Amino acid sequence: MVIRHNIPVYEICWLNYAQGGVIGTLYEPENKEELHRLCCMLYSEHKSFEIIGHTSNVYFTPSFNANIIVSTRKVRFWQIYDDYIYAECGVSVRQLSREMVEKGIQGFEGLVDLPGTVAASVYGNASCFACSINSLLKTAEILLPSGDVVEMSPEELKLEQRSSAIKRGEVEGVILSVRLKKEVGDPLSLKRLAEVNHIKRKTTQPSPKDNLGSIYKGEQKRTILGYVIFAAAKIYRGILKTFGIDLPSISIVLFMLGKKSLIPYVSDWNRFIWKDKESHDAFWEYHRIHQLLFTNNEFEIEIK
Structure with a gap:
């Protein structure tokens, strides 16, 4: 069993741009028996703890802190x-x-x-x-x-x-x-x-680096506003093509909504790229735009 204290969240996070956040105690059992004994002990002592794996579907916000985290990465027989x-x-x-x-x-x-x-x-x-x-x-x-x-x-x-x-x-x-x-x-x-x-x-799909896969559950169905915006974007894209300019629809929509700054972060409407320290603020702005354009905004990723 490996036990470490006061570990920055970025050390166990899938995303490169994890900020802030400290884990008081990180347990890394090296087999199933150690994991079993550890969790039984924590349960019996009524200690709150979280279990993590590779965290490839987990977004740790900059404000996240945890007293105890148990990692299963080494329990791999x-x-x-x-x-x-x-x-x-x-x-x-x-x-x-x-x-x-x-x-x-x-x-x-x-x-x-x-x-x-x-x-x-x-x-x-x-x-x-x-x-x-x-x-x-x-x-x-x-x-x-x-x-x-x-x-x-x-x-x-x-x-x-x-x-x-x-x-x-x-x-x-x-x-x-x-x-x-x-x-x-x-x-x-x-x-x-x-x-x-x-x-x-x-x-x-983009490389799994710096993203967590699909952000939202289910089919991305458009709101009434979404239909209007995408229809306008289609017309605008057609006009640009007559001048030899071909831009992705997603870039045009974000530009039309005055959110040009989000273009580098949004791979598609259900995938976000955490590429720099500004990504955290950009993510929530992306979520607000998604709520305007699509009816289904239930997160598939875990947000902590």
Whole structure:
């Protein structure tokens, strides 16, 4: 067990531009048994704590501070058995998926570039290219505040779009490990499909550096104002093209709204880039603009 005190948040944060914020005590268990004992102790002493993995879906605001954080990054043992795959909470989805594709086990071919841990994928019901850990999930091993360990099925986790009973706070506990379905497929076909998915993600999405993936849940449906603004932007873009100028629609909309300063930060309407120290203020301005243009503004990312 590695224990560190007074750690700046930026040391454990996915984003390069984390500012402010200190973690009083950071625990880094090195196996599932240490994680189990630690969380049982914290629960029994009624100490409030937070669990983190790779934090690739977590936005730590500059004002965030925490007394105790437990990191699962080192709890990453996994094993293939005859009829299932066992993976502990800190296992990288990307690394596990690439290994499974190589071994001809299907259901992972869309996850070969998905950042984050297995536990985070279950917690947030993450998916990519019609694949998800929860679609393969047999059971998740959950440590409850009582100290009991239970096995929960996908049905018991009450999975919804980018959500679970644990994320919604309906179930309190720590995901220790998962058992996943082992479905054998054709290795060559899976490798080809994984490569297609890899190229598609690489060419249609920015690098995972400095961003947290999709900011909002669900389809981005426009408000009435949004329809008006986008229609005007389409006309304006057409006029610019007659002069040999082709600008992205998103840049034109932000320019029309007097928010030209946001252009470097907004990759698309559901992805924000934290590229410098001004990103934190720019993010909330981006959110206000999103609320004007789209009806669905429920965050998919975790904000702390």
